[in-house]
Amino acid sequence: MPIRRTRGVTPRPRATGALRSPLLTLALAGALIGAAILLFVRFAHWADAHPVIAVLLALLALPVLYVLFRAMPRASELRRAARAGMIPPVGEEPAPEPAPTPQVLHIPADAHDGLTAVLPPPAPVFTLPDFTALDPDGFEAAVAALCERDGCREVEVVGGAGDLGADVLATAPDGRRVVVQCKQYGPDHKVGSQDLQRFGGTCWTVHGAQLATVVTTSEFTAPALEYAEACGIRCVDGTALAAWAEGSGAAPWGPAMLDTA
Structure with a gap:
C-alpha cells in the first residue's frame, strides 16, 4: 500500500478585510476634525472683518455640522473597537475559517527515503492439507x-x-x-x-x-x-x-x- 505521511500545514494569516471599516471610519473622522479646526481658524480671522456675513454663514453651517456629527461613530464605540483589536461591530463579523486540511503525501511503492525498506508483496500462502x-x-x-x-x-x-x-x-x-x-x-x-x-x-x-x-x-x-x-x-x-x-x-x-x- 502507498505510505501516507501527514505533514503539518502552516496556518494561513487571518483576513484583514474585516478591519477596514473601523479604520476607514477613524481616518475620516480625523480628517474631518482637522479640516474643521483649520476652517475655524480661517473663519475667525475672516469674521473680524465681516461680522454680519460671518453670523449668517454660522447659522447656515449649524445644520450641516449637526448632520456630520450624527454620522460620526460615537466615542464609546471607537473605544470598544480599539480594545477588541479593531473587531467589527456585530453583524459584520467574518465567517469562521474552516480548519486546515492536512496534506497527504503519497509515495509510490517502489520509492523509499533510504531509511525504510520497501518490502515485496507477500507470496500466496499454501495451507498444507491432510x-x-x-x-x-x-x-x-x-x-x-x-x-x-x-x-x-x-x-x-x-x-x-x-x-x-x-x-x-x-x-x-x-x-x-x-x-x-x-x-x-x-x-x-x-x-x-x-x-x-x-x-x-x-x-x-x-x-x-x-x-x-x-x-x-x-x-x-x-x-x-x-x-x-x-x-x-x-x-x-x-x-x-x-x-x-x-x-x-x-x-x-x-x-x-x-x-x-
Whole structure:
C-alpha cells in the first residue's frame, strides 16, 4: 500500500478585510476634525472683518455640522473597537475559517527515503492439507493447487466420469504438458499394475502427455513400479507427496525426480 505521511500545514494569516471599516471610519473622522479646526481658524480671522456675513454663514453651517456629527461613530464605540483589536461591530463579523486540511503525501511503492525498506508483496500462502482425510474430489483439487504453487500454468481439474485416466491437466514451468492421475487410497490399499496400465493406455495417446505421473496417498506395488519405469510414468507415493507439499522434496517435473523415470 502507498505510505501516507501527514505533514503539518502552516496556518494561513487571518483576513484583514474585516478591519477596514473601523479604520476607514477613524481616518475620516480625523480628517474631518482637522479640516474643521483649520476652517475655524480661517473663519475667525475672516469674521473680524465681516461680522454680519460671518453670523449668517454660522447659522447656515449649524445644520450641516449637526448632520456630520450624527454620522460620526460615537466615542464609546471607537473605544470598544480599539480594545477588541479593531473587531467589527456585530453583524459584520467574518465567517469562521474552516480548519486546515492536512496534506497527504503519497509515495509510490517502489520509492523509499533510504531509511525504510520497501518490502515485496507477500507470496500466496499454501495451507498444507491432510491428504488422507480428503475425499477423492478434494484430493484432486489439492494436487492441482500444488502444481499451481510450484509454477504450473493452465492448471485444470478434469477428474470424474469419463475422464479416461486424467484427473489434473497442467503446463509445467518448462512448457511440457502434464497429465496427473490421483489415487486417494488408504495405507492398506496400494496402487497396482492394473491401475498403471489403464493410465498408460490413455495418458500418451489420448491426453497428449509429455510428462505423466500418478500421485497417491498410499504406496505402489512392485509390478506397478516396474510398469511405470518401462513406460516413463513417474510415481509419487504418500511419502514423496508429503515431501513435495512441505517443500523438502521436488515436484514430479523437478530435477530430483528425473532419475526415477
